[in-house]
Amino acid sequence: MRDNEGRAQIPPELLEQFMKQQEEKIIKQSQPAPTPAPVNYGGYQVPTDFIDLPSKGAFYNEAHPWHNKEKVEVRYMTTREEEILSSVTYAENGVMFDKLIESVTVDNIRATSLLPGDRNAILINTRKNSYGDDYQFNTLCGKCYTSFDHTVKLSEMVNKEFDMSKLSANRTVFVELPVSKRKIEFKIATGEDVQFINKQAKQRAKHGLQGSETMDTHRRLIVSVDGDSNPANINALVPNLLLKDSKFLQKKYDEYKPDVNFVYSHECEACGHVDKGGVPVGINFFWFDE
């Protein structure tokens, strides 16, 4: 969810480190904001709300409860969710959002099965319904690396336009690479794909292996090259993709990815640079620095 578009100048490691520090500081120092008292509507029913899924349910198979569902029902947060948000273990294991999503959704779904954009829509709505519309975060200027605070209105983060007619019958996308002119077919990343790619990164770090998240992403999402879908040939192509072609492909993944539009714009007080970036949604999305 850390969309770095518009601040490509920040070395990714530096931004990652900064975000991690922020999160660690928050886990150590602060408490989740108090949960608003649950409202009773005729008995002890927790109020619910309907959310438009950025994906319109288009990428879930028939067995999934959200197959072709455009709207899903979610509950407001209660003390049950407060417990999830207070769990340092969940936060440290990186499963806090999974647990929260599974707790607020009325349908019985596994959070890891969801498209990243659909997860985002649920988190934003849940945050807005419980703690209000304003969300302040802290990030770095892309030019001078000075940290700054910025506040966005969550209600203004609407879903990106998502045009199903641009997809193939198999829900894939065909593009031609600008330099090599090769024709690439790629798929839209599902929750499983994101999990797989993250796992690869962990494996690489653990065993000191070479490679990059970009390569893992290409390997996972490219379905065919010039009509050839042999995985061995796709694997062989990926390390040799020209930089400009690789960047083009990454841009296309983002363009076609169903998601909430997270882009904010901020003028740096220190150097005047206008940062256009994706709103960071780390664990401090629900934890307040006091």
Ligand SMILES: [Zn+2]
């Ligand atoms: Zn600056």
